[in-house]
Amino acid sequence: MTSQPRPGPAVFISAGEASGDQHGAAVAREIRRELPDVRLFGIGGRELEAAGVSRIAGLDELSVMGGTEVLRRLPGFFRLQRRIEGLFVTEDVRLLLPIDYPGLNLRLARSARRQGRRVLYYIAPQVWAWREGRARKLQRDCDRVLTVLPFEGPLLERYGVRTEFVGHPLLDAPRSRAAAARDRAAPGVRMTDSRRVIGLFPGSRAQEVRFMLPVFAEAARQLARRHQDLDFLVARPPHLPKSLYAGAGFPTAGAREVTERSWAALTKSGTITLELALAGVPMVVGYRTGGLEWAIGRRLVRIPSIVLVNLVAEAPVVPEFLQDRLTAERVAAELEGLLGERAAGRREMLRAFDVVRERLGDPGCAARVASHAIELLARDQESPGRLGTPC
Known part of the structure; x- marks a missing residue:
C-alpha cells in the first residue's frame, strides 16, 4: 500500500488590524518562499488572503476600540478563540505567529503554549506604554518576541522576555516617487503641481473614525477657506464602509495612496505616524476617544507622548492634541505652520524624520521574521518533547 505524503508544517498567523494584515502578508510570502509546502492559516484581511x-x-470581525465596545463583543471573541483553538488541533498547527493586537493574541499565545506549540510574537504589544503586566505573559507564553522599535527590547528583557530587534517592516516598502521628489527638492523650489494635498488619517477602526473625522474635516474646511491651493484626501481602509465617511465631504483613498500624495497630514496616533515620517510628510497628531476609556487610559499610560515618531526620536518632534485639546481651530493653526516650503517648523520636522529613519534599522524585516519562524519549526521537528519550555 502506498503511504500518503506527509503534509507540510502548519503555521497560524493572527493579525487583528490593517497594519498587521500588511506586515503578516509579507512574512507569509517569505515563509512560503523558503518552505513551499507550508500550510498557512490565520485571521486578518485581504493582504493575508492574497499571500496564500x-x-x-476577517478584519471586520476584529476591529474594536475602547473598553465598552470590547465588552459588548466579548462573546464573539470567545467563540472565535475556541474556533482557532480547535483548528490548532485539527490542522496540527506547529507555530503561532501573533502580530500585535494583544487582547486576543495573548490569549491565543496562552492556549498555544498549553497545547505545546511554538509561539513567535511579532510586533510586541506596547507594554512600555501601559499594562506592563503583559510583559510577564510574553515571558511565560512566547518562545521569542520580535520587536520593531529600538527601545522595546531593553524594556521587555527586564521581565525575562527573550527578544530580538528585527527592524521596522515599514522600511521594506519602496519609497514613493512623491517622497523622492520631496527629498530632492531644495528649499524654495516649488513642486510642479501648483496644488497641494493634505492627507487626513482618522484611523482604521470605525469608532476611531467616528471620533476623529468630524474634527479633522472641520479643520480641513477652515484651511480650505484660507488656502485656495489645497486639496484634501481622507485615508479609508478597505474594510470600513464608504458611508462612514460621507459626512466629511472629501474624497477617500487607500492610506498608501494618500501618504504618497500628501504635502502634509493630520493624523491619529499609531503606526501611521511612522509611515508618514518615512515618506517625508510633516504632520500634526490628534486623538480622541470616549470619556471612560480616556479616564482609564490616562491613569495607566506612563509615557511622555503617544506619538511613535516622538518616542523613537526621543524628542517632541510632532505636535499632538489629545481629547479635549483636539479642536479644529488648534490643529488647523498648527498645520498651517507646516505648509510653506521654507517654514522653519516644516524643515525642522523633516530633519528629525531622518533621525527616526536611521533608528528604525535596516530593510529586510519580513525575511528576518520568516527566518525566526523557520528556525522554530525546525526545532519543533528535532525535539517536539521540549515544546513546553521557551527556548
Missing part, C-alpha cells in the same frame, strides 16, 4: 493564508475571520 486561509482565513477563518
Whole structure:
C-alpha cells in the first residue's frame, strides 16, 4: 500500500488590524518562499488572503476600540478563540505567529503554549506604554518576541522576555516617487503641481473614525477657506464602509495612496505616524476617544507622548492634541505652520524624520521574521518533547 505524503508544517498567523494584515502578508510570502509546502492559516484581511493564508475571520470581525465596545463583543471573541483553538488541533498547527493586537493574541499565545506549540510574537504589544503586566505573559507564553522599535527590547528583557530587534517592516516598502521628489527638492523650489494635498488619517477602526473625522474635516474646511491651493484626501481602509465617511465631504483613498500624495497630514496616533515620517510628510497628531476609556487610559499610560515618531526620536518632534485639546481651530493653526516650503517648523520636522529613519534599522524585516519562524519549526521537528519550555 502506498503511504500518503506527509503534509507540510502548519503555521497560524493572527493579525487583528490593517497594519498587521500588511506586515503578516509579507512574512507569509517569505515563509512560503523558503518552505513551499507550508500550510498557512490565520485571521486578518485581504493582504493575508492574497499571500496564500486561509482565513477563518476577517478584519471586520476584529476591529474594536475602547473598553465598552470590547465588552459588548466579548462573546464573539470567545467563540472565535475556541474556533482557532480547535483548528490548532485539527490542522496540527506547529507555530503561532501573533502580530500585535494583544487582547486576543495573548490569549491565543496562552492556549498555544498549553497545547505545546511554538509561539513567535511579532510586533510586541506596547507594554512600555501601559499594562506592563503583559510583559510577564510574553515571558511565560512566547518562545521569542520580535520587536520593531529600538527601545522595546531593553524594556521587555527586564521581565525575562527573550527578544530580538528585527527592524521596522515599514522600511521594506519602496519609497514613493512623491517622497523622492520631496527629498530632492531644495528649499524654495516649488513642486510642479501648483496644488497641494493634505492627507487626513482618522484611523482604521470605525469608532476611531467616528471620533476623529468630524474634527479633522472641520479643520480641513477652515484651511480650505484660507488656502485656495489645497486639496484634501481622507485615508479609508478597505474594510470600513464608504458611508462612514460621507459626512466629511472629501474624497477617500487607500492610506498608501494618500501618504504618497500628501504635502502634509493630520493624523491619529499609531503606526501611521511612522509611515508618514518615512515618506517625508510633516504632520500634526490628534486623538480622541470616549470619556471612560480616556479616564482609564490616562491613569495607566506612563509615557511622555503617544506619538511613535516622538518616542523613537526621543524628542517632541510632532505636535499632538489629545481629547479635549483636539479642536479644529488648534490643529488647523498648527498645520498651517507646516505648509510653506521654507517654514522653519516644516524643515525642522523633516530633519528629525531622518533621525527616526536611521533608528528604525535596516530593510529586510519580513525575511528576518520568516527566518525566526523557520528556525522554530525546525526545532519543533528535532525535539517536539521540549515544546513546553521557551527556548
